[in-house]
Amino acid sequence: MKSILTILIFLLACLTATPQEVTLTVDAPGTAAAGERFRVIYTINSTDGQFTPPKFDPAFTVQGPQQSTSRNVQWINGDVKTIATTTLIYYVTVSAPGTYTIPAAQFETKKAVVSSAERQIVITPAGQAAPATGQTQGQGQTRAAGDIPSAGTDVSLKLLFSDREVYAGEPITVTLKLYTRINLSGLQELRYPDFKGFLREDIESPPLRNLETEVIDGVQYGTGVVQRLVLYPQISGEIRIDPVEMTVLVQERTSAREPFFDDPFFDSFFSSVSTVPRKVVTQPVTIRVIPLPLPRPADFHGAVGSFVLESSLSSTESQLNDAITLKVVLKGSGSLNLAGEPLINFPQGIEKYDPKVTITSTGTSSGSKTFEYLLIPRNPGKFEIPPVSYTVFDPNQEKYVTLRSEGYEVNVSGTPGGTEGTDPVYIPGEDVKYLGQDIRFIRNGNGRLGTAAATLVTELHYWLWFALALFITAVVLLLRGEQIRRNADVAGVRNRKALRNARQRLARAEALLKGGKKGQVNAEVARALWGYLGDKLRIPPSEITRDRCYALLRQRNTGEELISELDRILTATEYSQYAPVSEGESPAALCKRADSLISRLDDVLD
Amino acid sequence: MRRTLLIQIILFAGLLSLAGQTPEERYSQAGVLYSSGDYSGAAAIYRKLYEEGFRSGDLFYNTGNAFFKSGDNASAILFYERAKLLSPADEDIDYNLQIARSRITDRLETVPQLFFVRWFDFLSLLASTNFWAVGAIVLFVLSLMFAVLFLTRARARGRLLSFWLSLATLLLSMLLISLSVRNNSLVNHNSRAVIMCSIVTGRSAPGETGNELFVLHSGTTVTVEQELGEFREVRLPDGNKGWIRADCMEKI
Numbered sequence: 001m002k003s004i005l006t007i008l009i010f011l012l013a014c015l016t017a018t019p020q021e022v023t024l025t026v027d028a029p030g031t032a033a034a035g036e037r038f039r040v041i042y043t044i045n046s047t048d049g050q051f052t053p054p055k056f057d058p059a060f061t062v063q064g065p066q067q068s069t070s071r072n073v074q075w076i077n078g079d080v081k082t083i084a085t086t087t088l089i090y091y092v093t094v095s096a097p098g099t100y101t102i103p104a105a106q107f108e109t110k111k112a113v114v115s116s117a118e119r120q121i122v123i124t125p126a127g128q129a130a131p132a133t134g135q136t137q138g139q140g141q142t143r144a145a146g147d148i149p150s151a152g153t154d155v156s157l158k159l160l161f162s163d164r165e166v167y168a169g170e171p172i173t174v175t176l177k178l179y180t181r182i183n184l185s186g187l188q189e190l191r192y193p194d195f196k197g198f199l200r201e202d203i204e205s206p207p208l209r210n211l212e213t214e215v216i217d218g219v220q221y222g223t224g225v226v227q228r229l230v231l232y233p234q235i236s237g238e239i240r241i242d243p244v245e246m247t248v249l250v251q252e253r254t255s256a257r258e259p260f261f262d263d264p265f266f267d268s269f270f271s272s273v274s275t276v277p278r279k280v281v282t283q284p285v286t287i288r289v290i291p292l293p294l295p296r297p298a299d300f301h302g303a304v305g306s307f308v309l310e311s312s313l314s315s316t317e318s319q320l321n322d323a324i325t326l327k328v329v330l331k332g333s334g335s336l337n338l339a340g341e342p343l344i345n346f347p348q349g350i351e352k353y354d355p356k357v358t359i360t361s362t363g364t365s366s367g368s369k370t371f372e373y374l375l376i377p378r379n380p381g382k383f384e385i386p387p388v389s390y391t392v393f394d395p396n397q398e399k400y401v402t403l404r405s406e407g408y409e410v411n412v413s414g415t416p417g418g419t420e421g422t423d424p425v426y427i428p429g430e431d432v433k434y435l436g437q438d439i440r441f442i443r444n445g446n447g448r449l450g451t452a453a454a455t456l457v458t459e460l461h462y463w464l465w466f467a468l469a470l471f472i473t474a475v476v477l478l479l480r481g482e483q484i485r486r487n488a489d490v491a492g493v494r495n496r497k498a499l500r501n502a503r504q505r506l507a508r509a510e511a512l513l514k515g516g517k518k519g520q521v522n523a524e525v526a527r528a529l530w531g532y533l534g535d536k537l538r539i540p541p542s543e544i545t546r547d548r549c550y551a552l553l554r555q556r557n558t559g560e561e562l563i564s565e566l567d568r569i570l571t572a573t574e575y576s577q578y579a580p581v582s583e584g585e586s587p588a589a590l591c592k593r594a595d596s597l598i599s600r601l602d603d604v605l606d
Numbered sequence: 607m608r609r610t611l612l613i614q615i616i617l618f619a620g621l622l623s624l625a626g627q628t629p630e631e632r633y634s635q636a637g638v639l640y641s642s643g644d645y646s647g648a649a650a651i652y653r654k655l656y657e658e659g660f661r662s663g664d665l666f667y668n669t670g671n672a673f674f675k676s677g678d679n680a681s682a683i684l685f686y687e688r689a690k691l692l693s694p695a696d697e698d699i700d701y702n703l704q705i706a707r708s709r710i711t712d713r714l715e716t717v718p719q720l721f722f723v724r725w726f727d728f729l730s731l732l733a734s735t736n737f738w739a740v741g742a743i744v745l746f747v748l749s750l751m752f753a754v755l756f757l758t759r760a761r762a763r764g765r766l767l768s769f770w771l772s773l774a775t776l777l778l779s780m781l782l783i784s785l786s787v788r789n790n791s792l793v794n795h796n797s798r799a800v801i802m803c804s805i806v807t808g809r810s811a812p813g814e815t816g817n818e819l820f821v822l823h824s825g826t827t828v829t830v831e832q833e834l835g836e837f838r839e840v841r842l843p844d845g846n847k848g849w850i851r852a853d854c855m856e857k858i
C-alpha cells in the first residue's frame with residue numbers, strides 16, 4: 001500500500017512542477033577558413049515548440065539541421081526537475097572570405113517566442129586557418145610517408161658511430177637510436193640511405209619494445225636502440241652518409257569539441273586519443289676514410305683489424321690418398337668478411353682443394369673466420385706444409401702486421417701404385433708453372449777484380465815492336481843474301497873454270513906422254529876428270545864418289561851413253577895404275593877419249 | 607730525401623768498416639749484403655769499386671743487379687751495358703738487361719745494326735784489347751818469319767807454302783789490330799750513354815732556346831754524336847737526334 005501511495009505522490013508532484021523558462025542559445029565559431037566546414041549549433045531547453053531557423057547568408061552552404069532531443073528528470077531535495085533539450089546542428093561551408101552575420105533564430109512555444117543572439121563570423125582566406133582548427137586524423141589512419149609531417153623536437157633519431165675517422169676496410173659499428181619525450185605507439189617504416197662506398201652488414205637485434213629513461217640536458221627522454229649495423233668503408237676520402245628516415249606512430253589527443261564539455265577537465269576525459277604517423281630523420285654524417293698505406297704487402301688479403309692466426313692439422317701421419325685437413329683460423333675483431341683466403345704453397349704431391357670458409361661472429365664485427373683445407377697426399381714420403389703467413393692491417397698500430405702460423409711436417413706412408421684395392425692414382429704431367437720474373441742472381445765467385453790496364457794500341461811503343469820486328473827481319477834477310485851471294489860466287493867460279501882446269505890437266509898429261517913418263521899419264525887424266533865433275537856438280541873433293549856423280553848426272557838429264565863412257569874411262573885409268581901398260585889402252589888414246597868426253601859433258605852440263 | 611740520407615749513412619758506415627780491407631774482401635762482403643737483402647749497401651760498395659778503377663764483367667753484373675734491386679733502373683742498365691762490353695757472351699747479363707729495359711718508361715723502335723758490324727763488335731769484345739794487340743804482334747813476327755823462309759828457301763814447294771802462310775798471318779795480324787782498336791773504342795771510348803735524369807727534354811739546338819723535339823726518361827740508351835759545352839747531341843735508338851744536357855746522362 002505504501003508503495004502505491006508513493007507513486008501517487010510522485011505523479012502529483014510531476015503535475016504540479018512549474019515549467020522552466022525557455023532559452024535558445026547558439027554556438028558557432030568566431031572565425032573559419034574559406035571552404036572549411038564548421039558547425040552552428042542551436043540548443044533549446046524545451047522540446048515542445050516551433051523552431052524557426054535563421055535566414056543564413058546566401059554565401060553560406062548549409063547542411064542540416066541534425067536534430068536531437070533529450071529529456072531527463074532530476075529530483076533534487078524533493079524538487080522534481082525535468083530537463084528537456086533540443087539540439088539542432090547545421091553544417092555550414094562558406095567559400096568567400098569576409099565577415100558575415102548569422103541572424104537570430106526563433107523558438108515559439110504556446111506561451112512565448114524566444115530569439116537567439118546574432119553571431120558574427122569572420123571567414124578567412126583558405127590556408128590561413130588558425131592551427132587550433134588543425135585537422136584530426138581518424139584512428140589507425142595511415143598516409144604515405146612522404147606526406148607525413150615531421151615529429152618536431154619531441155622525437156629524434158640519431159646515428160651513433162663508433163669512429164668517425166677510420167682506415168679503409170676497418171669496420172665501424174653504427175647504432176641507430178631513438179629519443180622521445182612523448183608516447184609512441186610503434187615504429188613503422190625504416191628507410192636507410194644506400195651507404196655509398198660502404199659494405200653494410202646488419203646485426204641481428206631484438207625488436208624495440210621498451211624504452212629506457214635517459215636524461216639529456218635536464219630533459220628526460222625515453223631512448224631505445226632501433227638497429228645496429230656494421231659498415232666497412234670500401235673507398236677512401238670524405239664520405240657523406242645520407243640521413244636515415246623513420247616513421248613513428250605518435251599518440252596524439254584530439255579535442256572532440258563537444259558543446260557541453262568545453263572545459264579542459266572534461267577534455268582529458270572525453271577527448272579521443274589518435275595515433276598519428278610522424279617522420280623522424282637523422283642528421284647527415286661525414287666519415288673520413290683513410291686509405292691503407294702503400295705498398296701493400298703481397299700476402300695482404302684485405303683484413304683490417306686486430307687478429308691472431310691459428311692453425312691446426314688433423315694428423316701429421318697419413319696414409320696415401322687419405323685426406324687430412326688443415327684449419328687456419330683468423331680470430332679477432334675487424335673486417336672478417338673481407339679477409340681473403342691465405343696463400344699457402346702446398347708441396348707438390350699433395351692435392352689441395354678449395355678451402356671451406358666459415359665465419360662465426362661473437363659480437364659486433366669480431367669473431368673468427370676458418371679456412372679449412374682438404375688435403376690428399378698423392379705420393380708417399382715426407383712433406384712440409386709451410387707456415388702460413390698472413391698480413392693484416394692493424395688500425396691501432398697504424399701498420400701492417402704479419403701473422404704466422406706454424407708449419408707442419410706430414411709423413412705419408414704407403415706404396416704408390418695402389419695396394420689394398422685402391423686404384424693407382426694417375427697424376428698427369430704438368431707444364432712448369434712460371435710464377436714471376438726476376439733478374440738472375442749475382443756472381444759470388446772469388447773476386448777476380450782486374451784493374452783497367454793501359455791500352456796498348458794507343459801507345460807508341462806498341463807500334464815500335466812492329467818496327468823492331470821488321471828491322472830484325474830486314475837485317476836477317478840482308479845477312480842471308482850476302483851469304484848466298486858469296487856461296488853462289490864460289491860455285492860459279494868453279495863451274496866456269498871447270499873446263500879450263502880439266503884441259504890444263506889433259507895438256508899436262510900429253511906433255512908427260514911426250515916426255516916418256518907413261519906411268520903418270522893415267523893418274524893425270526883421272527885427276528882431270530874428277531876435278532871437272534867436282535866443279536861442275538858442286539861436290540866437295542872429299543865427298544866425291546862414282547855413284548854420287550852418276551846420280552847427279554842422271555838428275556841433270558845426261559845421256560846414259562855419256563855416263564857409261566865416263567865409267568869406262570874412269571875404270572881404265574884406275575886399272576892401268578895397277579896393271580902393266582901393255583895390257584890396257586894406250587895412254588895417248590885414253591887422253592883423247594877423256595878430252596872428247598869432257599867436251600861433250602860440258603855441252604850437256606852447261 | 608730520407609732514402610738518399612740512408613744510403614749516405616750506409617755508404618759512410620761501409621767506408622769506415624771497409625777501411626783496410628782488400629778489394630776482394632769488399633767484393634765478397636757486397637755479395638753477402640746483397641744476399642741478405644741490403645741492396646743499396648751492396649750497390650754502394652760495388653760502385654765504389656768501380657770508381658776505384660776495378661773492371662770485370664762479374665763486378666759490373668753484380669753492380670747492375672744491386673742497383674736494379676734497390677730500384678735504380680737507369681744505373682742498373684748502365685752497369686749491365688758496361689758488363690756486356692767485358693763479357694759479351696754472358697747470357698745472364700742479356701737476360702737481366704732485358705728485364706731492366708722492360709721496366710723503363712721509353713719504348714723506342716731500335717734500328718738494328720748491320721749483321722757484320724754486330725759480329726765484328728761481338729768478336730772484338732770476346733777478348734781484351736791488349737790480348738788482341740799482343741796477338742797481332744805475335745802473328746806479325748810469324749808472318750815475317752815465313753817471309754824470310756820464302757825469300758831464302760831454295761826449294762820451290764817449301765817456298766810456296768811459306769809465301770801463303772806469311773800472307774795469311776799478315777792479314778790475320780792486321781785483323782787482330784783492328785779488333786784491338788775496335789775493342790778499345792767500345793770499352794774505353796764508348797759513345798753510348800744512359801739517361802739518368804727521370805725526365806729530360808731533347809732540343810733542336812744546344813742550350814735552352816732550341817725547339818723541344820722529344821722527352822726522354824731515365825734508363826734510355828742513346829748515342830752521343832757531338833759535344834758542345836754542357837750539351838751533347840744524342841741519337842736515339844730509332845735514329846732521331848737532339849741536344850740534351852750532359853749532366854743528365856752517364857757514358858757507358
